[in-house]
Amino acid sequence: MSSSLALPDSSPTATRPRQRIRVSVLATDPLVRAGLLSELRDKPGLELTTDQAEADVVVAVAETALRDLLIPFTRLVLVADEPRQAELWSAVEHGLAVLVPRDEATTPRLLKAIVDASQGRGDLPPEQLGILLRGLSQLQRDVLGPRQLTLTGLSFRETDVLRLLADGLDTGQIAQKLSYSERTVKNILQGLLTRLGLRNRTHAVAHAIRLGLI
Incomplete structure (x- = not known):
């Protein structure tokens, strides 16, 4: 993964230092986690932490057991290949903000995703957005509406x-x-x-x- 892009620097005329984004990295595969930590370590504007509760953004690689590691209501950047609807809903329940396909998970892409998530912006591939919207429609029709x-x-x-x-x-x-x-x-x-x-x-x-x- 290329590491040529850093987080945008503050304007030279800024009077206040830009707050660092605290990032926690999760992956059940220790090699995958080590690779992500290596890519994000020492990047300007980022501060790595092992405590999800203290993190502004959690970067997680989608694997079967990952849902057991996540805590709800984080700002989640999920790296995944075409998650099934149930997996997508689980990610939403845990605060999904940005979904990054694995083959697009370059360092610049991850950095942009982290900044977007930290600032409350969302980003889903069109296919996953379609799945999510259909799921919301079904939820309203079958579960919420009757109640x-x-x-x-x-x-x-x-x-x-x-x-x-x-x-x-x-x-x-x-x-x-x-x-x-x-x-x-x-x-x-x-x-x-x-x-x-x-x-x-x-x-x-x-x-x-x-x-x-x-």
């Missing part, structure tokens, strides 16, 4: 109530608008606050807006 849930994690009723709450309506006005009783509206809000660990209605609206749920 009156959406891909946002909110039910249809919760979404409706939060949108009206964000518009400034009070409990009585929301109940009238949706043809619910006031008790039903209160129960919907209380269930939402409890499930998401939110403090109050204002916090619930702020949470939903911040995550783009409403």
